[in-house]
Amino acid sequence: MTATLERGLNALREQIDAPVASFFTTCVSCGLCAEACIFYKETGEEKFTPIHKLDLMRRLWANEYTLLGKVKSLLGLGEKITDADLAEWETLVYDSCTMCGRCTLVCPVGNDITLMIRKMREGMSAAGHAPKELVGAAERHSDYGSPMGDLHKALKAQIAHAEKETGIPIELDREGADYMALLSAQEIAEYPGVLAAMSRIFRKAGITWTISTEGFEATNVGVQLGNRDVARTLVSRVVAAAEKLKVKGVISPECGHAYQALRWEGPNLIGKTYDFEVVHIIELLDRLRAEGKLKTKGKDDTRLTFHDPCQINRRGGINREPRNLLGLVAENFVETEDAGTMNWCCGGGGGVGANERAADLRFKAFNRKKRQFEAVGAEKVVTMCAYCHHTLEEQLEEHGMEELEVEGLTELLAEYLDDED
C-alpha cells in the first residue's frame, strides 16, 4: 500500500461516525437516490447514482466497522480498496456531484448521502485524488487570501468605484460596526455592483457596516476540496477579523458554499461556537423588510423567475426570505417546476464549476434547468449566489440562451430601493 493511499484511508476513517454507519447499514439499494440526481437524470448513466459514488467509503466501513466485515477481512475475504479504485472514483466524487443535497431529501430510509460525499472528499484529497483546479485554488486561497489570488487591490478599487457611484463612504476595518460584510471572490471580480447595493440599502436602514482588510473573502475551497485543515484556516481568518472588529454580526454574501462553510461548518472546524451572529445577506434583507426598514418603489415587470442555490435553500434553510423580497420588487414573478427546496442545481456547485474536466458533464446537466426556464418563458433569472450567477451565465451562453438575463437579488432590490430622504 502506498503512503498516499494509507493517508487517504486514514482520513476517511476519521470521517466514519454513527450517522455514516447508520446510513450504510440502512441502505436498501432501492436506487431512488438516482432519480433525484441531476447527473443521472440528464445522462442516464447509472454510475452517477448517488450512493454508488460512496462505494469505497461503504467498503471501508463494511470491512472495518462491522463484525461480519471484520471476520471476512480476517479470512482475507473483504473487498480491498486500491489506488486504482480511488482514481476511478475521483471523477464520481468530484465531477458528478455538486453536493446539491437532493438525494438526501429523497432517500426513503433517510440517508444523508450529500454529507457522506463531503466526508468522502476528505479521504480522496488526502490520497491525492482531487481535481487539480481545486488543489490549486486551495493553495492560492491559503497563501494569498482568495482562490483567485490576492484581491486586496481589486477590492479597494471596487470600493472606490462604489463610493463614487453612491456618494456614500464605505469604511474599512471599522471597529464596533453592527456588521462585518464578506464578499465572494466572484463578486469582487465579476459582480462588484453588490457593494453599491449594500451601501445604499444599509444606509437607508440605519445599519453600520464595514469590511475587514484582514478577512473579507467568504468562499472556502476547503469544503469543496474536502480538506478540513484548509477549511479551518480560511474560516479562522474571518473569525479573527470579526473578533478584532468586535462586530455584532458577520454578513455571509450571496454565495452558497460560503454560507455553508461559515454558518454551519465553521464553528465545528474551529471548535467553538461564535460569539457573533452569522447571517446571510438575504436573511438580513428580509429581516429589514419585516422591520419596515427596507422600502422600495416601483417594480420590475419582466417575466422573472428565481434560482434557489442548493447550499442556501435546500442545505441552508433559506427559502421564504428571497420570495418575500421578490414580492416587493417583482411584478411578474413566476416559479419554475420544483422551485424552492427541491430546486435543481445549476451544475456548478461543489467545485464542479471550477473543474475543467467536468465541463461537458455540467453542460449536459444544465438541460434540466434550461427546459424549466423555457417552460415558464422566463426573461430574467434572479438568484442569491454569485457562483450560481456565474454558472447560469456560462451555461445560458453555452446553450444559446444569452438573452435570458441573470441578476443577483441584492442588486435587484437596490434598483428599486426607495432611498429618498
Place this chain on the structure above:
Amino acid sequence: MTNPNFDLLMWARTTGFDIALAIMVGGILLRVVEIVVLGRKKDLARPKGNPVAQGLKTIFTRSLPRKGMVKEAPVTYVGGYLFHIGFAVAFLFLGAHIALITDLTGLGWPEANKALIETAAAVAVVALIALAWTRFSNPVRRMLTTFDDWLVWTLSILPLVTGYIAVNKLFGDGTLMMAIHMLSAEALMVAFPFTKLMHAVTFAMARYYNGSIQGRKGAES
C-alpha cells in the same frame, strides 16, 4: 403411528425458535451498539431550527414520497409500499402469530379474517416479484444489487409462500409444511442482524440523523 414430521415441527416451535430469537435480538443489539459507539461530534453551530424535534418528525414523515417522485420510479415506490403493508398485515394480524407474540410479550390484539390475511400475503408476494423484476430491468438497481439483496428477497418471500401453503394445506404433509414455514421464518430472524433486513430497525436512526442535521439549519427534511 405418529407423524415423523411432528418432531421437526416441535423443534421448530421450541428450540429452533428460541435459538433464532436469541440470535436476532442479540444480533440487533450488537449491530446497534456497533453504530452508536462510533459517536457523533457535538455540533457547535448555533441552531436555527430544532434538531431533535425535526429528527423525530422525520422518522415518520420520510415514510411519504417527496412530491413528484413516485412517477420517477413507480414500481419501486408502489411495490415497496405494497410489500411492506402486505407483509405487516399478514405477520401482525394472523391469529397464530398474535398468539406467539402474546406468549412472548403479553401483548395482544384482535386478529383479522382469513381473506384479508391471504390477500395481504398475496399482494406482498406479487410486490416482491415486481421488485425483483426491477432489479433485473432497471440499470441502476441492477448495478446496486448484491448477493445480500437476493438473500433478503428470498428470506422475505419464503415465509409468505410457505405460510400460505401450510394454512391452506395446498400440498404435501400439513405438519411438514408448517415446520418448513416456521423454519423459513426462523431463517429470516437469524439473518436479520447481518443483512439489509437491519434497515427495519436502523431506518429510525438514519432518518433521525438526517432530520436533525437539516433541522438544525432550519432546512426541510
